[in-house]
Amino acid sequence: GAGVSQSPRYKVAKRGQDVALRCDPISGHVSLFWYQQALGQGPEFLTYFQNEAQLDKSGLPSDRFFAERPEGSVSTLKIQRTQQEDSAVYLCASSAGGRGNQPQHFGDGTRLSIL
């Protein structure tokens, strides 16, 4: 597609349920990022993929968070046993290069609400 696509746009889950958030990056983009954005804050880094390799997952808040990009295109962020503090907007971004000098292109995010 022309831009980064994320689904679902909104997700409501009960505490303890597992959720999966999908990101479809711009075709051909090597780099893919996941961010968490709280209200009134900038995006906070979660994890980074270069093609199918997850090069950095240092921003994942706990071992309940897991991300994958098995074929180097679509990525999924999975949260197990969700907690209320997981409520946030999850943004996915992709960029053409992997050297930190290319702009990121963002999807519109998934707004996750944990009841």
Next chain:
Amino acid sequence: EDQVTQSPEALRLQEGESSSLNCSYTVSGLRGLFWYRQDPGKGPEFLFTLYSAGEEKEKERLKATLTKKESFLHITAPKPEDSATYLCAATSGTYKYIFGTGTRLKVLA
């Protein structure tokens, strides 16, 4: 520690009242300084990339400039449709984009 700080947190302008937003950064070996616009319920939309001190980029009513310590986003004669949150981000490595908390701009008609 690499850090990006934006000011002011919020800004209200009358239509046509020009102003500047500030982005101060402390990163070692800057690779790029990026400006984004974010509308409510949307993801950040890319505006500009700046790579070295002295560089300037322009687009319509917006102009971004860069020094060794900070970047400015100048808004000339803003219109209500310029109302948004403006984010800046800096990279020092190959993939760590460090974001500021943004400036929420409101332009009144």
